[in-house]
Amino acid sequence: MATFKEFRNNVKPNWCPGCGDFSIQAAIQRAAANVGLEPENLAVISGIGCSGRISGYINAYGFHGIHGRVLPIAQGVKLANREMTVIASGGDGDGFAIGMGHTVHAIRRNLNVTYIVMDNQIYGLTKGQTSPRSAEGFKTKSTPEGSIESTLSPLEIALSAGATFVAQSFSSDLKQLTSLIEQGIKHEGFSLINVFSPCVTFNKINTYDWFKENIVNLEQFPDYDPTNRVLAMNKIMETNGMLTGLIYQNTTRKSYEDLVTGFKQEGLAKQDIMITPDQFDKLVAEFK
Amino acid sequence: MISQLSWKIGGQQGEGVESTDRIFSTALNRLGYYLYGYRHFSSRIKGGHTNNKIRISTKPIRAISDDLDILVAFDQESIDLNAKELRVGGVVVADAKFNPTIPEGIDARLFSVPITAMAEELGTSLMKNMVASGASWALLGLPLEVFNKAVEEEFGRKGAAIVEKNIEAVKRGAEFVLEQAGGPLDEFKLDAADGKQKLFMIGNEAIGLGSIAAGCRLMAAYPITPASEIMEYLIKKLPKFGGTVVQTEDEIAAVTMAIGANYAGVRTMTASAGPGLSLMMEAIGLAGMTETPLVIVNTQRGGPSTGLPTKQEQSDLNAMVYGTHGEIPKIVIAPASIEDCFYDTIESFNLAEQYQVPVILMTDLQLSLGKQSCEPLDYNKIEIKRGKLVQNVPALEGHDLFKRYELTEDGVSPRVLPGEKGGLHHVTGVEHDEVGRPSENAVNRQNMMDKRLNKLNDMYIRDAIRVDAPHETPDLLIIGMGSTGGTIDEARTLLSLGGISTNHITIRQIHPFPTKLLLPYLQKAKQVIVIENNATAQLASQIKMHAGFAEKIESLLKYDGNPFLPSDVHKACKELSLDGNVQRV
Ligand SMILES: Cc1ncc(C[n+]2csc(CCOP(=O)(O)OP(=O)(O)O)c2C)c(N)n1
Ligand code: SF4
Numbered sequence: 001m002a003t004f005k006e007f008r009n010n011v012k013p014n015w016c017p018g019c020g021d022f023s024i025q026a027a028i029q030r031a032a033a034n035v036g037l038e039p040e041n042l043a044v045i046s047g048i049g050c051s052g053r054i055s056g057y058i059n060a061y062g063f064h065g066i067h068g069r070v071l072p073i074a075q076g077v078k079l080a081n082r083e084m085t086v087i088a089s090g091g092d093g094d095g096f097a098i099g100m101g102h103t104v105h106a107i108r109r110n111l112n113v114t115y116i117v118m119d120n121q122i123y124g125l126t127k128g129q130t131s132p133r134s135a136e137g138f139k140t141k142s143t144p145e146g147s148i149e150s151t152l153s154p155l156e157i158a159l160s161a162g163a164t165f166v167a168q169s170f171s172s173d174l175k176q177l178t179s180l181i182e183q184g185i186k187h188e189g190f191s192l193i194n195v196f197s198p199c200v201t202f203n204k205i206n207t208y209d210w211f212k213e214n215i216v217n218l219e220q221f222p223d224y225d226p227t228n229r230v231l232a233m234n235k236i237m238e239t240n241g242m243l244t245g246l247i248y249q250n251t252t253r254k255s256y257e258d259l260v261t262g263f264k265q266e267g268l269a270k271q272d273i274m275i276t277p278d279q280f281d282k283l284v285a286e287f288k
Numbered sequence: 289m290i291s292q293l294s295w296k297i298g299g300q301q302g303e304g305v306e307s308t309d310r311i312f313s314t315a316l317n318r319l320g321y322y323l324y325g326y327r328h329f330s331s332r333i334k335g336g337h338t339n340n341k342i343r344i345s346t347k348p349i350r351a352i353s354d355d356l357d358i359l360v361a362f363d364q365e366s367i368d369l370n371a372k373e374l375r376v377g378g379v380v381v382a383d384a385k386f387n388p389t390i391p392e393g394i395d396a397r398l399f400s401v402p403i404t405a406m407a408e409e410l411g412t413s414l415m416k417n418m419v420a421s422g423a424s425w426a427l428l429g430l431p432l433e434v435f436n437k438a439v440e441e442e443f444g445r446k447g448a449a450i451v452e453k454n455i456e457a458v459k460r461g462a463e464f465v466l467e468q469a470g471g472p473l474d475e476f477k478l479d480a481a482d483g484k485q486k487l488f489m490i491g492n493e494a495i496g497l498g499s500i501a502a503g504c505r506l507m508a509a510y511p512i513t514p515a516s517e518i519m520e521y522l523i524k525k526l527p528k529f530g531g532t533v534v535q536t537e538d539e540i541a542a543v544t545m546a547i548g549a550n551y552a553g554v555r556t557m558t559a560s561a562g563p564g565l566s567l568m569m570e571a572i573g574l575a576g577m578t579e580t581p582l583v584i585v586n587t588q589r590g591g592p593s594t595g596l597p598t599k600q601e602q603s604d605l606n607a608m609v610y611g612t613h614g615e616i617p618k619i620v621i622a623p624a625s626i627e628d629c630f631y632d633t634i635e636s637f638n639l640a641e642q643y644q645v646p647v648i649l650m651t652d653l654q655l656s657l658g659k660q661s662c663e664p665l666d667y668n669k670i671e672i673k674r675g676k677l678v679q680n681v682p683a684l685e686g687h688d689l690f691k692r693y694e695l696t697e698d699g700v701s702p703r704v705l706p707g708e709k710g711g712l713h714h715v716t717g718v719e720h721d722e723v724g725r726p727s728e729n730a731v732n733r734q735n736m737m738d739k740r741l742n743k744l745n746d747m748y749i750r751d752a753i754r755v756d757a758p759h760e761t762p763d764l765l766i767i768g769m770g771s772t773g774g775t776i777d778e779a780r781t782l783l784s785l786g787g788i789s790t791n792h793i794t795i796r797q798i799h800p801f802p803t804k805l806l807l808p809y810l811q812k813a814k815q816v817i818v819i820e821n822n823a824t825a826q827l828a829s830q831i832k833m834h835a836g837f838a839e840k841i842e843s844l845l846k847y848d849g850n851p852f853l854p855s856d857v858h859k860a861c862k863e864l865s866l867d868g869n870v871q872r873v
Contacts, residue, residue, distance in 0.1 A: 009687055009689075010687040011725065038709070039712060040706070040707055040708060040709045040711065040712060041707065043552070043706050045548070053726075055714065055716075056714050056716065056725060056726065059687075059712065060712065061706040061707075061711075061712060061713070062713075062714045062715065062716075062724075063548070063551060063578075063714075063715045063716075064714070064715065064716035064717065064718065064726075065544065065547075065574060065717065066544070066570055066571060066574050066717055069540060069541075069544040069571065071541075072508075072536065072540070072541040072542075072544040072545040072548065073544050073545065073547060073548035073551075074548060075534075075545055075548065076506075076508065076544065076545035076546060076547060076548020076549035076550075076551070076552065076556065077548040077549065077551060077552040077706065078548075079506055079532070079534065079545070079548075079549055079554070080506065080548070080549035080550075080551075080552035080553055080554035080556070081552045081553060081554075081705075081706060081707060083707065084552065084706055084707060101537050101538065101541075102537065102540075102541055104537075105536070105537040105541070109534075260527070260532045261527040261532070262526075262527035262528065262529075262530055262531075262532070263527075263530065263532060264530055267553075267707070268505055268506065268530060268531060268554045269552055269553030269554050269705055269707075270553075271505070271530050273502075273503025273505065273555065273672060274503065274670075274672055275500060275501055275503075275529070275670075277667050279528075279529075280501065280667045280670075281667075283497055283500065283525065284487065284497070284664075284665060287487040287488055287489040287493065287497075287662070288317070288318075288485055288486075288487060288488070
């Protein structure tokens with residue numbers, strides 16, 4: 001069985017020292033090993049942004065796509081070969097601005113893909129513009145007077161879109177994050193894991209210290225029931241979206257792959273593609 | 289006895305025009321006639337005039353006709369709008385309910401049949417299409433049993449009682465009109481057909497069928513006219529082959545999902561029309577850059593923007609050839625017949641994998657939706673070529689990665705699918721090295737650009753240009769693409785009667801442009817006319833740009849939403865040949 005080291009490669013990330021993304025990379029590598037994957041059975045699909053580089057830093061099959069389209073690509077991979085474990089990841093701009101449409105529909109579709117958002121409340125790669133996750137009043141290069149749009153709550157949106165797995169974590173909490181990613185991988189359906197990942201270069205407000213002060217860990221509530229959707233929604237609102245842990249899981253809804261008529265367990269990519277003369281004749285007969 | 293005639297049915301959208309046409313033409317197909325259909329519709333579901341025209345012939349035909357022999361009309365509007373097409377002595381079969389009249393100046397016979405009344409007698413006005421089609425079938429003097437069989441198939445799943453009622457409706461319509469006319473009309477008596485079984489389908493169905501034959505097992509698409517029939521066909525069929533169709537949230541999702549699935553090893557396509565194609569542009573570049581096979585069908589309709597969504601046009605050529613930023617290799621193929629739609633779809637999937645490039649299969653509305661006879665399709669011609677797809681590659685050492693983008697002589701690198709132990713590599717739209725890692729190294733950049741862009745050097749598809757050149761030095765070389773070929777050929781027959789010799793070339797490989805193949809024909813022609821359904825002569829521009837000869841290339845353009853008629857082409861070619869210039873249609 002592969003250890004987390006086997007999910008490492010020899011590429012030095014070009015992230016700024018101290019960037020939250022490093023820990024997310026480590027957590028994915030650990031989680032992959034912990035659930036017993038081999039590198040060749042894991043596909044990491046990533047978006048464009050500082051965060052999007054992650055697929056190049058993990059020893060697995062990696063696909064670095066285009067801005068905002070990580071989820072359709074990831075879903076395509078999963079549909080083609082459901083035997084692969086598919087992790088999609090990218091920034092908050094990638095997933096909640098340009099890619100928001102895909103995020104909502106990937107949630108509705110519920111393919112077995114684990115989506116890890118590296119949420120730094122800002123655009124890192126393009127050097128510091130506002131993101132849908134930025135707080136109101138947040139001053140950036142593109143909002144010199146402070147952001148005047150409301151902050152998007154991906155957790156609430158996910159729940160209302162019918163998500164079957166919603167979690168949130170903080171890149172510094174490697175233990176919790178690793179465990180949530182493992183649970184996400186094992187979850188039979190779409191899992192959204194939003195991870196606070198401080199951008200040390202462009203976000204001077206939502207810093208490590210700021211998160212430590214403001215985060216509410218669900219462990220504080222021993223009675224919390226993550227299968228209760230109403231409770232989950234309330235908790236998100238009560239904590240202003242700052243809670244971490246497994247927020248909601250629905251294990252009764254089947255994944256998309258399991259609901260598609262005629263879809264086999266064996267990856268479609270492995271199945272024979274030549275049709276037989278008999279099958280061909282039947283298809284043609286309809287046009288006579 | 290005649291060898292061909294044209295029949296049209298018109299009414300309000302949602303009134304049964306479609307189903308009447310379907311039953312009527314299925315029955316004719318059973319008798320072995322060659323058929324060519326044209327649908328005139330607007331982008332409303334209920335209401336609005338719609339009509340379907342079928343040309344019926346004992347010989348192969350691939351064009352609509354200028355004129356009309358029989359018009360079946362559910363309302364006066366259908367008569368008013370279409371009567372001018374009727375040839376002298378033509379026939380109108382119309383519903384007595386609206387007191388039909390033939391517009392002044394039109395010499396046609398009117399059969400006023402109580403279509404609605406008869407249908408209501410049988411229980412529902414829904415059956416008026418059966419009464420109407422029975423009446424027009426009877427006028428042709430064709431065997432009623434064959435017609436009834438088609439009715440049975442259309443309504444069979446609704447139960448025997450419904451079938452019987454519909455057959456009764458057909459009978460009543462037939463009897464009524466025969467009594468009025470005193471028997472079948474002699475002037476509409478068609479020669480017997482060759483009786484050989486043909487297929488009868490629209491281009492979109494041939495593409496759907498071709499994709500299954502090609503091993504396509506996934507489709508990701510967003511509905512749009514005139515592409516939707518492809519996904520509707522495949523969602524019925526793919527589950528039987530283990531696959532499925534995903535209706536995505538938009539075309540960006542459709543194309544990127546297709547890229548993901550192709551990367552992971554399943555032949556996957558998407559299909560759309562202009563607006564969707566525009567949304568796909570960035571992703572087409574991703575496929576080109578990452579050398580991921582991809583098949584996109586673009587069924588052209590009237591542009592720009594929402595344009596004329598239900599009308600004929602061929603104006604996306606530039607978008608397909610040039611679309612996406614930067615420079616990538618790409619193949620654009622234009623089938624010119626239903627048979628082409630089938631075989632070209634298979635070839636598109638093969639080329640996409642052999643060259644690891646995006647392939648756009650372009651049709652136009654008339655080819656996608658016009659129902660036509662098609663020669664039997666040959667199972668033995670189905671070939672699956674997956675290019676340099678490799679399996680069971682040796683294990684990697686240490687931190688090595690598989691050279692997915694290895695620099696090779698032909699520019700095509702071995703491709704391995706996710707899941708292979710020895711195949712780990714990285715894929716990115718960022719410029720990358722041989723294992724797929726981002727690289728800004730200038731030498732690598734140049735090597736990689738050259739590798740990608742040279743892949744298609746001297747690549748020719750089957751019949752890259754289709755040549756019908758009976759003359760060594762014709763008066764006129766006519767060049768077209770897509771659905772216009774049949775119309776051009778009919779015009780050529782007329783031209784040759786007038787002493788003008790013509791050759792005809794259909795360009796099927798739009799990109800990379802098959803310059804070398806075309807040159808000799810351009811050289812020898814006295815004059816060249818390029819015929820296309822757009823306003824800016826996009827095909828002619830390609831020819832002039834790649835092959836030259838601007839001084840002898842003229843254009844015939846039509847962009848009013850309608851396909852060319854043989855008379856349009858005949859007139860323009862005659863003028864050009866006699867006066868040296870062309871008036872716009
Ligand atoms: C279509 C398109 N528009 C804009 C860009 C430029 N761009 C690259 S990354 C990015 C946003 C980065 O922010 P985020 O997704 O939050 O990722 P981060 O860099 O913060 O990890 C933008 C706007 C692009 N690559 N593609
Ligand atoms: S700019 Fe911000 S997000 Fe990007 S690498 Fe640096 S710290 Fe990380």
